[in-house]
Amino acid sequence: MSTKDAPMLDATLQLDEGRLREDSGRTPETADVSAIYDRSVLLMQAAAVGADAASGARESGWKGDWLVLLQALCKLTVTQASAGDPAPLFTAERLRQEIASLVGDPEAQWWSDESDTARKKFTNAWRALENDIGRIEENLCGRAISSRVAGIVTLSTPTRLGTTNAMGYGLSVSPIALPATAAAEPPPITNAPVGQLPANCPIDYLEEMEAYPIPGLKKPLKISLSGWRAALITLPVVIGLAIAGLLSWFLLALLASDVSPRALLQAAVLTGVIGGLVAWLCHPFYTLIHDRIVRAPTFLEARLPLGHVLLIRREGEDRVLRMVRYTATCPVCEGEITIEKGRRRLRGRLIGECGRNPVEHVFSFDFITRRGERL
Incomplete structure (x- = not known):
């Protein structure tokens, strides 16, 4: 074995509390x-x-x-x-x-x-x-x-x-500084039988490491929104509104012209498809501005695990846009909970879904307190 890769030195600290004095005759510290x-x-x-x-x-x-x-x-x-x-x-x-x-x-x-x-x-x-x-x-x-x-x-x-x-x-x-312990904390429920779980099943979300969504760029998605950079969020919405206005003017111009009904129908269908595509692309930016958080687009997760969100939050004196992932452990089956878009009655919300049972094991998600309860 080379000297460079010598094994770890076995220098385990020995705490001999049975002796009242050391060999030198002094009292142990x-x-x-x-x-x-x-x-x-x-x-x-x-x-x-x-x-x-x-x-x-x-x-x-x-x-x-x-x-x-x-x-x-x-x-x-x-x-x-x-x-x-x-x-x-x-x-x-x-x-x-x-x-x-x-x-x-x-x-x-x-x-x-x-x-x-x-x-x-x-x-x-x-x-x-x-x-x-x-x-x-x-x-x-x-x-x-x-x-x-x-x-x-x-x-x-x-x-x-x-x-x-x-x-x-x-x-x-x-x-690190630990927050003060609450006066009455809920009992641990991770290993409790399903029939004995509290109705709300409170959980705590953990923020995972920063994401590097752009291939070849070893930098996390972090954009400061101070000054002119705030336009990076509002610009897609403004462009979408401008396109919607142009499409509306185009339809009104066709209605006022002498084109055949078939040509008018084709133009209306084409305008609807373009308008729907623009709305689909701009809606996440509108939601991000309005709610401060939105589910990350799938194309940003091509090389990453699913469940990321884009959120705007304050870090010191600056507002920044970040792409992060929150996870938790399901108190029912101990599966991994990730953030997804709500379905059916929960549409319009971001919720925590268990990977083992995403239909029944569903939890609320508060990205400020990083807590949730069973829905």
Whole structure:
């Protein structure tokens, strides 16, 4: 085994609370021991949230080696942090072995192989993780708040392990503010029998990572609507109204002319088709302006999982247009809930539909509070 890919140094922190004095004769710093234990517990909890977020993103169809690398790093960190290590580090070889166990054959051979190709694959995945971990930050925060964990995982700077040439890769914790706990929270209902579920079945939606809908452009769909950029939203509606006016003038001109009834009928049908197409294209923009949120067009999801929305919201002092995806876990069957257009009596609303039973397991959707209830 090369020095570069040496296995992880087994330097598990030992907390010997049975001794009253250290070998030097001094009293142990119990406050330091308690602080180390608290950091280990918080790291373990945050890493568990990170592993669930990465796993959920992969199950939702998101691609990228950096996601499986994050999942492997979080899983290993949970194990080491639970043993009392507040800052565990892992070599590239150990991480590649864990990734191979996660992805399974035949992809595992690309990770577990000792060739230069496998090492380069890991290096590229780590660089992508450094660049893209911000895409999953909202999801991490939502999951951490739901689990009452006061921090989310961030990447530590790779450091050398001891006197070897091997680099150690690890995680740290970025603290977050937890909202005050409500006086009377509803009891957990995820695993409750169907007959005992509350009538409203409250659920919490999680905001997933930002979407990159345009092939070849590694940027999320984020448009600032300050100044003249606000016209990007209103311009399609204005153009649609102008086309509707021209079509109306065209029909009125035909009615006032001496064309045959057959030609007039053909012109009316053609005008109706064009008008319907323009209305279909402009209606999402009108809904977005009016409701601040609309179901994302399907052509933007050609390479992405379904269930995205376009929404206008404030971020700091600016109003921005974003394309995001909200998901939740169905309290009835534990399926994945995504946002879709309402049907029948729910027409005109965005609702949460369960992937297992989209007809019966239907929930409301509030994109401000990110909560919903069964409909």
